[in-house]
Amino acid sequence: MTYSIKEVSEKTGLSIYTLRFYDKQGLLPFVARNSSGYRAFTDGDLSLIHTINCLKNTGMKIKAIRQYIDYVMQGPATIKQRETMLLAHRKTVEAEQRKIAENLQEIDYKLNVYQSPDAVATVTKEQQFVQQEKLVNQLPNPYAQTILSK
Amino acid sequence: MTYSIKEVSEKTGLSIYTLRFYDKQGLLPFVARNSSGYRAFTDGDLSLIHTINCLKNTGMKIKAIRQYIDYVMQGPATIKQRETMLLAHRKTVEAEQRKIAENLQEIDYKLNVYQSPDAVATVTKEQQFVQQEKLVNQLPNPYAQTILSK
DNA sequence: GCTTGCCCTAGAGTGCTGTCTAGGGTTTAG
DNA sequence: CTAAACCCTAGACAGCACTCTAGGGCAAGC
Numbered sequence: 415m416t417y418s419i420k421e422v423s424e425k426t427g428l429s430i431y432t433l434r435f436y437d438k439q440g441l442l443p444f445v446a447r448n449s450s451g452y453r454a455f456t457d458g459d460l461s462l463i464h465t466i467n468c469l470k471n472t473g474m475k476i477k478a479i480r481q482y483i484d485y486v487m488q489g490p491a492t493i494k495q496r497e498t499m500l501l502a503h504r505k506t507v508e509a510e511q512r513k514i515a516e517n518l519q520e521i522d523y524k525l526n527v528y529q530s531p532d533a534v535a536t537v538t539k540e541q542q543f544v545q546q547e548k549l550v551n552q553l554p555n556p557y558a559q560t561i562l563s564k
Numbered sequence: 565m566t567y568s569i570k571e572v573s574e575k576t577g578l579s580i581y582t583l584r585f586y587d588k589q590g591l592l593p594f595v596a597r598n599s600s601g602y603r604a605f606t607d608g609d610l611s612l613i614h615t616i617n618c619l620k621n622t623g624m625k626i627k628a629i630r631q632y633i634d635y636v637m638q639g640p641a642t643i644k645q646r647e648t649m650l651l652a653h654r655k656t657v658e659a660e661q662r663k664i665a666e667n668l669q670e671i672d673y674k675l676n677v678y679q680s681p682d683a684v685a686t687v688t689k690e691q692q693f694v695q696q697e698k699l700v701n702q703l704p705n706p707y708a709q710t711i712l713s714k
Numbered sequence: 715g716c717t718t719g720c721c722c723t724a725g726a727g728t729g730c731t732g733t734c735t736a737g738g739g740t741t742t743a744g
Numbered sequence: 745c746t747a748a749a750c751c752c753t754a755g756a757c758a759g760c761a762c763t764c765t766a767g768g769g770c771a772a773g774c
Binding site: 568570580584588600601602603 | 722
Binding site: 415416443444445446447448454456457458459464465467468469471472473487488489490493494496497500501503504507508511513514515517518520521522524525528529533534537538540541543544547548551553554555556557558559561 | 565566593594595596597598604606607608609614615617618619621622623637638639640643644646647650651653654657658661663664665667668670671672674675678679683684687688690691693694697698701703704705706707708709711
């Protein structure tokens with residue numbers, strides 16, 4: 415049993431365009447063609463596409479994914495290289511995750527300000543401060559309202 | 565005290581090109597100009613650029629960041645809208661984080677296979693399986709080595 | 715007054731990842 | 745036999761976020 419590109423598109427959520435694009439980029443060298451030149455996807459192919467999707471979803475570049483797939487196509491001899499690649503990738507993904515978490519914390523800090531009962535006072539004070547800075551340096555005030563008490 | 569674009573570039577890690585690009589995109593309407601037409605960044609401006617950076621680092625699109633900055637420029641009246649935006653953004657970032665974590669788990673599964681003492685056997689068996697699939701469906705075998713023990 | 719090292723704008727170019735179009739072949743049901 | 749619904753390729757186009765170039769202004773030191 416094999417699947418057409420449309421069926422694979424529905425199974426994976428990748429558009430037909432994307433599947434053909436990936437093929438063009440050398441990500442799907444394992445997909446065979448039938449006698450009419452149509453792509454005939456097997457279950458094993460789907461499993462590999464799933465792996466490609468995981469790598470893509472974690473931010474790996476297409477060029478790097480192609481490198482990984484190339485290793486897969488060369489068989490068991492490249493297990494060590496694959497391990498090295500995936501370890502390095504995991505490391506970068508984890509670093510990226512940490513960075514995002516940190517930035518999210520700063521956003522949460524902003525949110526706390528906005529959700530506090532003193533939000534208006536805090537924000538007004540901040541705006542006064544930046545307007546004061548512009549004033550001191552003889553710069554135009556770019557803000558909508560001028561809020562400068564005394 | 566104000567900062568030149570070069571100083572801000574060094575402080576923030578954003579290239580001068582990127583800072584000017586952000587300005588062109590309407591992300592820096594708060595940055596004033598001195599008498600020579602040069603951008604004069606204040607400390608308050610740096611703080612806002614920091615916020616922009618947090619939003620960008622968590623994947624917010626420039627267009628959405630501009631919307632947020634527009635709210636900031638309108639003063640305390642838009643606190644509610646800012647809160648709504650940041651809450652929605654936090655939700656999408658958290659969803660994205662979860663998705664990445666899930667995909668990373670699948671990559672870890674692959675890594676476990678590669679790191680196991682039976683790695684060669686497992687990978688060989690997988691390759692035999694996919695080659696068998698191709699054979700059964702009368703498709704060419706795209707793999708480097710044919711490993712098909714009876 | 716001239717070189718050096720900044721600053722500016724407008725707009726072209728790049729890299730990546732798709733997405734779509736044009737032109738054409740195949741398969742199946744009526 | 746033909747219409748509908750698939751499939752194919754090559755290559756154009758798009759969206760995003762920069763990155764760079766060309767052409768020119770300003771400020772400080774020699």
